[in-house]
Amino acid sequence: MIPIRKGQAPAMLDRQAFHERFMQSFYDPAFDAEKPAIARLEAIAWDAYQQGRKAPRTQPAGPGHADPTYALSDEWRATRDALRAAQAEWARPGSPSRALVVCCASRNDGSCPGEMSKTFRLARMAGEVLQQASIEVELLDLSRLTSDYDRHIHPCKGCASTAMPLCHWPCSCYPNHDLRQTGDWMAEIYESWVRAHGVLLVTPVYWYQAASPLKLMMDRLVCADGGNPDPTSTHGKKPEEAKALEMAGWDYPKHLAGRAYGVFVHGDVAGVEPVRRALCDWLDWMGLVDAGFQARLDRYIGYWQPYADSHETLDRDTAVQEEMRNVARALAVAIGEQRAGRLRPPDAGLSRPRPK
Numbered sequence: 001m002i003p004i005r006k007g008q009a010p011a012m013l014d015r016q017a018f019h020e021r022f023m024q025s026f027y028d029p030a031f032d033a034e035k036p037a038i039a040r041l042e043a044i045a046w047d048a049y050q051q052g053r054k055a056p057r058t059q060p061a062g063p064g065h066a067d068p069t070y071a072l073s074d075e076w077r078a079t080r081d082a083l084r085a086a087q088a089e090w091a092r093p094g095s096p097s098r099a100l101v102v103c104c105a106s107r108n109d110g111s112c113p114g115e116m117s118k119t120f121r122l123a124r125m126a127g128e129v130l131q132q133a134s135i136e137v138e139l140l141d142l143s144r145l146t147s148d149y150d151r152h153i154h155p156c157k158g159c160a161s162t163a164m165p166l167c168h169w170p171c172s173c174y175p176n177h178d179l180r181q182t183g184d185w186m187a188e189i190y191e192s193w194v195r196a197h198g199v200l201l202v203t204p205v206y207w208y209q210a211a212s213p214l215k216l217m218m219d220r221l222v223c224a225d226g227g228n229p230d231p232t233s234t235h236g237k238k239p240e241e242a243k244a245l246e247m248a249g250w251d252y253p254k255h256l257a258g259r260a261y262g263v264f265v266h267g268d269v270a271g272v273e274p275v276r277r278a279l280c281d282w283l284d285w286m287g288l289v290d291a292g293f294q295a296r297l298d299r300y301i302g303y304w305q306p307y308a309d310s311h312e313t314l315d316r317d318t319a320v321q322e323e324m325r326n327v328a329r330a331l332a333v334a335i336g337e338q339r340a341g342r343l344r345p346p347d348a349g350l351s352r353p354r355p356k
Contacts, residue, residue: 002243010096048178066233080186086194100196103141104203104214110147122324129328142213152185156219166242171226198335199261200315205267208229225286257287260334262295262327272298291334
């Protein structure tokens with residue numbers, strides 16, 4: 001038995017600290033008239049917190065699971081069933097070809113910046129090219145994290161670092177109702193990735209790194225690379241059982257393998273090349289297949305120029321616009337090859353001596 005290391009997590013909140021945390025959502029004086037009702041809700045929430053009611057609605061897992069009697073979350077089961085349906089549609093020969101175009105910037109005109117991002121404009125250019133190639137396009141605009149009401153991509157909790165089978169596919173860490181970690185967008189985002197035959201990431205560089213909405217999504221996609229599709233095999237989050245499973249031999253299934261990808265990274269001063277490299281390495285590792293050299297680009301828009309007129313700079317830079325379209329054109333070809341069964345990297349038949 002591998003020992004489980006303990007001692008990092010802080011103590012649970014006491015009643016007064018919980019009250020102060022709970023009431024942060026009701027700071028607006030408009031809520032004052034409902035103080036008695038809010039107090040009743042707080043009492044229910046306090047009880048859920050004390051009891052650890054992470055998944056308050058469950059059903060026995062049933063046949064096909066390691067433990068058919070395990071109480072499986074209704075919400076997790078619904079997400080899992082949606083992914084199974086999306087995977088079946090993805091694999092059906094007669095289904096429409098689909099591309100997921102991801103706008104990875106934080107900026108949009110519905111939040112503090114008051115203006116759309118260049119990334120959004122570039123993503124729409126790519127989407128138009130893909131649609132002209134008779135490919136259905138889903139635009140995933142991650143900037144909605146900054147402008148939508150109560151929309152979240154909660155951070156990865158790092159279950160895979162304890163043992164890979166503890167990281168479930170799809171993620172079972174959220175929603176976590178006793179900690180009020182709800183409204184998790186990833187349940188929908190997983191389905192979008194599974195449904196797509198090709199994925200195109202369009203991202204700016206923020207402080208030499210990928211934008212934070214993109215990094216949140218990337219971290220939560222760790223379960224797509226080696227994740228455990230049966231939470232009953234670890235009885236939820238029991239680290240001892242997960243460690244034993246991994247040590248007995250784990251095959252690290254790649255749940256998104258075979259999809260085509262393109263990447264377009266843009267910046268204004270520095271950092272585009274390492275971000276592009278990191279994104280391509282990440283997608284390669286998950287088993288996606290690049291659409292060629294012209295589908296993996298990093299470019300500067302308004303190099304060392306003011307932020308204020310950067311949209312006008314993009315208007316003038318017709319070359320970078322055409323390069324964005326070329327990424328989409330290359331991805332369209334790759335999707336066609338993928339649907340025909342011809343999109344296979346030269347090393348596809350090799351086995352890794354050190355899988356992980």
